[in-house]
Amino acid sequence: MGKKAKSKPIIEEExxxxxxxxxxxxxxxxxxxxxxxxxxxxxxxxESLIPLALEGKNILARARTGSGKTAAFLLPIIQNVVQISSSNEEEAGPYAIFIAPTKELASQIFKLLIQLTSPFPFLQCINFAEMDESNVETMLGEVVDMIVSTPGRIVNAVATKPSLLNNVRHVVLDEADLLLSFGYKDEMEKIKEALPKTYQSIFTSATLNENMDDIKAMLMTGPVVSLKLKEGQLPGSDQLTQYHINCQSDEERFTILLSLIKLKLIVGKTIVFVSSTDRCYKLSLFLQAFKIQSCILNSQMPANYRCHIVREFNEGRHQFIIASDMNDIAPKESEAAAATAEDEPPAKKKKKQKKPKKGKRKMDKESGVARGIDFHFVSNVINFDFPTSTDIYIHRVGRTARGFNKGTAISFAIPTEMPLVENVHEEINEMMGEDKILPYNIRMKDFEGFQLRAREALTACTKTVIREARLGEIKQEILRSKQLEAYFSKNPREKAALENDKKLFKVNLHSTSIADVPDYIVPKPLRGQDYSVKTNSSVNRNRKRKMSAGQKKKKQKSMDPLQSFKF
Structure with missing residues (x-):
């Protein structure tokens, strides 16, 4: 493993x-x-990290999420690689590797890397995380200057080409504390064996502990500068407003979220975090019953599709994204979260979780939603199911109020989640020096009309309907698969059968007008506003085009004497 890296005193930068x-x-x-x-x-x-990195220092940096850490390590390394590649013709790259715990985060780092290196056509950068194994083997024969990857992919690449990392000068671990908690210890040891004796190391995260002996001993060589900025792990109350809502039952939780959206008290792009994959689909179907469109993101989706969803959300095609990521929660914690999520007695849940269901889709180890991913211009983060630890709370809430933007975080909690709430509140208050999470008082009497409608929709969102929704997603994945394009071209009937396959079960509601918001169910202080559902503008434009085309044809017919003549 080599000598243990020595740490210099923490530098507190302001x-x-x-x-x-x-x-x-x-x-x-x-x-x-x-x-x-x-x-x-x-x-x-x-300002703090770039000068140290340009000097070649080994850095252990902690800064809150959304503060610009990715650019902080990319800029100095690009500067150094440009100088190396222009002056060194004997040694071949890669000269720098950027390791991220999840495919989504690797894709995000790579996108920014490509943008910053666009003025340098001679620099070759690749992302192993978004490539197939066959493509990785092909790229190993090319000259590469910088590599972005997850640990598993880079280990596989080294197994194919043992000399791949011989000339690496810079090693960056983003969200470094996750690499061990995600179970990447073996992979990191193999990467260490493939690296040269000396290189610069930069480890960054929003929740790095001061005692990082394991990760430092594993990958760092030489003295280490620990950079801890004089700022909280979350933005101040002038930038981030945090609320907490107590709910007496899971039904109340659904009712309150529905009411806040329908009454336009939640405005702007919103990420809703839930505790499990099934909860993703249940909440999505529930909102869909009220004509609230949303997209889903979870670790059981293929990596390419997850990145596609993140990209569409960032482009503004979706206002609500419902996310669950079990890789953000330790196995024991995930069971606890699932037990509290449905508001059922723990004994019943344990019986259900004794034996894993056969045929259950595997979760991608290299997936992540709550940590690291840069969702653009997010106005609100909603913890629909309360997070199981302070770290998870920080990273979820950190998806909003990024950079210099403002944001709002709302956390729901039912009675069984109150121990988690108290623990997180205590640690956040101690960390920030004051009470930052404010109570958001709700009078359920004002939302009785919404509660009756929510109850009807929840009754309709049965396990069978949820399973049907997940099956529909699998069908769409099959139809989108590039690997099956050749098969479908030879078997068009099978493709047509999948495309025309109708759902056997869907959300059946007694009233078709359940999505409307009549004035009598609106709380008195909010009455008088327009709460009608807006339809898609593109659909309206298409309708107008069709109507105008029909009117034009009718007009032409009326002007033609041979067709308009009447006896």
Missing amino acids: TTTESGFSQFDLDERILKAIGELGWEKPTQVQ
């Missing part, structure tokens, strides 16, 4: 961000790429 990126003496082409991204000034973590 810097101003008035000067621009030119202060770092970066290459003019890098500054041009920064300008095209619209970055006007560096964030606090960037």
